[in-house]
Amino acid sequence: MVDLLSLQKSFILAHLGPGDVAADFTMGNGNDTLFLSETVGEAGRVYAFDLQESALVSTRRYLQEKGAPENYTLICASHHRLKEFISEPIKAGMFNLGYLPGGDEKGITTKRATTLPAVQAALDILAPDGILLVAVYPGHEEGRLEGEMLADFAASLSRYQICSSCFRILNSPAAPFFYLFEKAPDKAVRRPGRAAKNAARAERLAKQINDASRRLQEQEKQEKAEGRE
Numbered sequence: 001m002v003d004l005l006s007l008q009k010s011f012i013l014a015h016l017g018p019g020d021v022a023a024d025f026t027m028g029n030g031n032d033t034l035f036l037s038e039t040v041g042e043a044g045r046v047y048a049f050d051l052q053e054s055a056l057v058s059t060r061r062y063l064q065e066k067g068a069p070e071n072y073t074l075i076c077a078s079h080h081r082l083k084e085f086i087s088e089p090i091k092a093g094m095f096n097l098g099y100l101p102g103g104d105e106k107g108i109t110t111k112r113a114t115t116l117p118a119v120q121a122a123l124d125i126l127a128p129d130g131i132l133l134v135a136v137y138p139g140h141e142e143g144r145l146e147g148e149m150l151a152d153f154a155a156s157l158s159r160y161q162i163c164s165s166c167f168r169i170l171n172s173p174a175a176p177f178f179y180l181f182e183k184a185p186d187k188a189v190r191r192p193g194r195a196a197k198n199a200a201r202a203e204r205l206a207k208q209i210n211d212a213s214r215r216l217q218e219q220e221k222q223e224k225a226e227g228r229e
């Protein structure tokens with residue numbers, strides 16, 4: 001059976017490693033913050049956001065209990081303001097939309113009006129070959145609408161800059177699902193395109209022609225020399 005959580009982690013792990021910068025845009029109780037913190041290690045950095053002070057308190061306690069590396073910055077602010085707090089590119093970002101499980105301030109959920117600008121801003125600061133994962137909970141009305149809004153947004157992006165995909169269990173429509181946004185790698189590390197291949201072929205051909213004409217000239221010189229003898 002598909003395990004969406006392991007699938008999410010495997011995507012993140014394909015892009016994120018020790019020393020990288022990552023962000024958890026919906027900290028909650030800190031499960032994703034811990035995963036990111038352990039993945040980037042001592043040399044990396046993790047920014048984590050939540051609107052609720054209680055989320056920061058429980059996440060700090062959880063990270064300390066688990067002995068997480070001290071590489072995290074916990075921020076009590078809405079994620080759509082992320083550029084005020086992060087001034088470097090991130091290699092991975094996670095949104096886990098919806099309500100804080102077991103939260104004491106009932107009714108605080110992510111909302112379309114801030115989710116969309118937050119996702120857009122996170123894509124802006126995503127490093128080349130970076131990844132953004134957005135988990136959606138369609139079991140409540142605002143979650144369902146966030147999912148629809150993000151589907152339109154994901155489909156509107158240029159696939160040459162950002163590849164957007166969706167992972168969903170089709171015969172369980174109320175189950176959580178997630179969107180994945182992967183930024184194109186830097187041009188420098190991309191495989192050579194057609195123009196580069198043509199230039200290399202033209203260079204090889206020019207070299208072959210030069211070599212052949214040099215051999216011809218040497219042959220003519222030798223024939224002349226032999227004719228004189």
Ligand SMILES: C[S@@+](CC[C@H](N)C(=O)[O-])C[C@H]1O[C@@H](n2cnc3c(N)ncnc32)[C@H](O)[C@@H]1O
Binds near residue numbers: 078099
């Ligand atoms: C489903 S929970 C996240 C669970 C979390 N990833 C974990 O591992 O426990 C969603 C969280 O998003 C937070 N949230 C809601 N609106 C937000 C906003 N505009 N900016 C930042 N966090 C927000 C909620 O307070 C809640 O804690």
